Amino acid sequence: MAAMTMAQALNAALRDALREDERALVFGEDVGPLGGVFRITDGLTKEFGEDRCFDTPLAEAGIVGLAVGMAMGGFRPVVEMQFDAFAYPAFEQIASHVAKLRNRTRGRLSLPMVIRIPYAGGIGGVEHHCDSSEAYYAHTPGLKVVTPATPDDAYWLLRDAIADPDPVIFMEPKRLYWSKGETTLGDRRAAGFGQAAVLREGRDATLIAYGPSIPVALQAAEAAAQDGIALEVVDLRTIVPFDDATVVSSVRKTGRCVVIQEAQGFAGVGAEIAARVQERCFHSLAAPVLRVSGFDIPYPPPMLEHSHLPDVDRVLDAVDRLQFGDEPDVFHLAGEAS
Amino acid sequence: MAAMTMAQALNAALRDALREDERALVFGEDVGPLGGVFRITDGLTKEFGEDRCFDTPLAEAGIVGLAVGMAMGGFRPVVEMQFDAFAYPAFEQIASHVAKLRNRTRGRLSLPMVIRIPYAGGIGGVEHHCDSSEAYYAHTPGLKVVTPATPDDAYWLLRDAIADPDPVIFMEPKRLYWSKGETTLGDRRAAGFGQAAVLREGRDATLIAYGPSIPVALQAAEAAAQDGIALEVVDLRTIVPFDDATVVSSVRKTGRCVVIQEAQGFAGVGAEIAARVQERCFHSLAAPVLRVSGFDIPYPPPMLEHSHLPDVDRVLDAVDRLQFGDEPDVFHLAGEAS
Amino acid sequence: MSVRTSRQTVDGLLPSPVPVRFVAEDGTAVQPPAGYPVPADERLLEAYRRMVLGRRFDRQATALTKQGRLAVYPSSRGQEACQIAGVLALREDDWVFPTYRESVALVSRGIDPVEVLTLLRGGWHCGYDPVATRVAPQCTPLATQTIHAVGMAEALRRKGQDGVVMAFIGDGGTSEGDFHEALNYAAVLHAPVVFFVQNNKYAISVPLAKQSAAPALAYKGIGYGIRSEQVDGNDLVAVLSVLTAAVEHARTGGGPFLVEAHTYRMDAHTNADDATRYRETGEVERWESADPLARLETYLRERGLLDPEAVASAHQAAEEFAARVRDEMNADPEMDPFELFDHVFAEPTPQLREQRALLASELTAQED
């Protein structure tokens, strides 16, 4: 066990993967000598040489397409998109090829490749640097979508992603890059993809979150505990595959649920979670599943991002609206809110 | 009133828009002399000249980016993406510019432009020609997402889209291109964006659908009526903006709801609808809001598409699971289905 | 402030100012340009037999669309010199990255014709085994395959193999951003890949003049530092000679190569297209006189390499092949709906298992 930041844990995962599997490769924009703008690939070119970790020309469809070709040719590319919005030029490559090649070829070709995408906001980044784009990928069949919230998960989920026979979109919540935690770099842990984690137990309501929203959820649970409300916190860890079992057993126990996502709400992952939970836990629910999210607006300029981001208060407000008492829910009387 | 196909109605809408507004322009791949691969732009170049309806070089980011620049310069471009999956190369232009320019410039620049996208399947199209991509756009703040299900709606929603001060993603369910219906080409009708239509009244449950799923919903309602179940059918018409009022008042009345979408289900528009409905109608619901959708798989080859597409039976099966009686819902007991 | 330009490199990258040609339209030999040898007789004869077969196969496929046996078919009639030379220039262990229009090339590569047509008949997306055949799936999203080709080329190079990758693309496809990114990546990586542009003058209905204002598409190479050539695409001898040189260049560490072949799509874009909407029949007729197969036949006859017997036997083989294709395509393929869930991931997710069960119950209900 070692305390390290998520950035360091990711770096360690890449390093160990490059060491253990000679088919593994790292490439992208500025991942070489610079070590990436977030330094996730720091030192890799030095340790493994330009052949194993290299800078590409500046073109994201090119990066992803090159990875497709190299994966077809037997390599295991791990590529970096510099920021969330800068993965959009690669969208066709991702949706029409990365997600589909196994399917198109009846499994004769597979794409063991990882696309790392630093995502979401909260770091004072200017426009186009803070998009929450996970839903685009989660909605695309054929992609696994993974997002760690702790350094330990960052290390192991990235190791799992690189070892996976299928393409993985690995979403890194960039505001957690500098968060610290204990990390086991030793023996491979048991939980793989599709295993949510119950980060805190509670009996009154379940908070379901992932990636950048996990610290918010945990703080909210802590604050609620002061008021005598015991919130259970579930961290999805992998959006696809989805861990219905853990989510459902938690909500069936608590009977109430708030879903938290930083992304704009409409048709996001939170909508899927809410829809699934009410489908599966309807008779256990004492109140509707509520969602807390960013607003349906383009990501705001840094000076206004605090107004947009779901924070502890927004979560607690939602918890308050879980009809523990008899008050009506003012925000969901359609059309009646100004 | 005239009976025409949806394709003809769309053609008429473009024609009337070009006639009435000299800023309107049509361009894209093969929209000129050929009239588009679906003939939606048939005859426009002939009637209005190459200046008003023209073929571009083959590049979708180019088409959308050109439209952005021309809209900034005072025009009202209506562009065609040849098929759903061929809009993906334009994804960065759409997500980072089309959706955001008004916001970025505090409203000093706006983009009155329409991106027409023939979408969804059911026409025996080979791979990449049948994607249901509406959720990608609906999840992107700053885009209006519109999808007609009748020739009359096709005409008026497209006229509204071209007249709208904001960018509109106009999703055309290609399998309905040849469906016929009465169309009023005369006086502008009252309903604009954000107005769902109740296509059929019923008291037992509400089917919420849009675009290609509307005929399925209507047929299911017809079939259910034979069994004495009265299904109400709501056609969203515009996904963004969303008509909460119509949806909510229907479900509060019926107490049961099935959402139908042709797209793969996970994190799709149907998830949003289900999440919204249970948030707003929780105490009116006698059963969970169920979703009927395509599977979470890449769109199948033509010979298998019938297995994938939500059909009347799949809808009726869901209706059966709305707990009119006391049977448990076998498909949503997580993990228990093989 | 180092500037790398020098007249010499620049001229070394630019294509011949007129397309390389060995055989005139009437089949007579013309003075071949320096640097490109005439391919060996046996290769030319092999090419001839394959062109005859390819054309017959193409005609058969078009016929199958009329019988409803193919969902769609993009014919390459008129482009046979390119289709055949494209694969003849390669070794078996080289890779091909084709578009949807390369059916004839793929058949010529030796892939089972029914497997080649599987996509187009509406069966599974890719009918053949890409690994065994070293042919990537026929690619529809335009130009996307060119960058995959670069990745494969880079993979071969890294594995110490001397394989070459040929990326097929059309004139329209060169306008897509991915083509640009592929050329640039290939050049920077010095990858052994040949970009083969079949400029058949149309992208569906859009004529070349609306597609590009370049002096010729082959002039795109220099902007990436890629050696380029343009060739008369209806002259098999020329296409084969130039592609062979391009492949050799790539194989021996010379880096990528861009070849533009000027040809013409004789049929409509696909059987679903109506070419009369956008081009004059006169234009098509003019191209009939530049037919690549007739041209090669005349040339080979004049050189005394081909006698009537050889012609007849080529046609005989083609007829037999076409008959086999017709028969096999008349049988309905077995399609297993549960396979829909098998190839999304190596292991289906719990969600996919659930959905599989839903389909199973639907199918059971239907049987009842």
Added chain:
Amino acid sequence: MSVRTSRQTVDGLLPSPVPVRFVAEDGTAVQPPAGYPVPADERLLEAYRRMVLGRRFDRQATALTKQGRLAVYPSSRGQEACQIAGVLALREDDWVFPTYRESVALVSRGIDPVEVLTLLRGGWHCGYDPVATRVAPQCTPLATQTIHAVGMAEALRRKGQDGVVMAFIGDGGTSEGDFHEALNYAAVLHAPVVFFVQNNKYAISVPLAKQSAAPALAYKGIGYGIRSEQVDGNDLVAVLSVLTAAVEHARTGGGPFLVEAHTYRMDAHTNADDATRYRETGEVERWESADPLARLETYLRERGLLDPEAVASAHQAAEEFAARVRDEMNADPEMDPFELFDHVFAEPTPQLREQRALLASELTAQED
């Protein structure tokens, strides 16, 4: 089988084999290349004053990052000849499509410096009025603005206006597919747009050699049929002369024009970047001796156009400007959180009104 290539058009499109230069690094005049006139004295003096001011502004902006007044600043130190000539070559009614690095150009265009820095300080995304200034928002998604520029150029042309559009882009940006599509669209539409590539040798940490294997980026034009030129980007006289010719070419119906300026980014990519990780200080020092401002100053002095008084007054004006920028940037801007909902659509949707109400209740709760 028409082939449009001819030696003449090809040569007419290709750039000069070495970058156009009027002034050597030491400030002495060199024999200017045929076809490009020396700009008028008054324009050169104006350029000098703007360069002095631009450099001072740039230094001030970098200082503001250290005081936490700017979230991020991409300096253009060393690129002033390009920044200033880029806007000096344009009329007021021409349009500019800049990247994030064009702060100095935008200030030189006359935009209020606080408005120019609004994006970079974390205020609203675009601080100035694009319509009034005819300057599109500073663009971050690389190369995307080049195709917007083509659209605007086409719009101007259609409206019968003789405005020209200048699209700024960096060396790295030329690798993106959008750049390719923009060049091609511009050429096919014959749009009045000038693509101005500031090749400052790096894309963040990636040096030009890993970005492109082209003889020079200016060689990209011919592949689209676009007239191209390369120029010494640290020679204001050359950049201004060539860009003026390019703009004139576009304005008078000659179609698009591509100019590559060879320059160098003296500072790190932004204040957040650490350039020592990827380049030697020796390289930076060598480029100090090619400084565009010193070079122009020496040249103007030697030509007797600039006296110490004029130099002093330029610096005086620059100091005053910088002081104003510093003072104004020290005031916190007023930001209205409810504006978040105002510019998503012309009219907020019911959903946005609901979300606005949610935020209002949150803010009220916070005040309590």
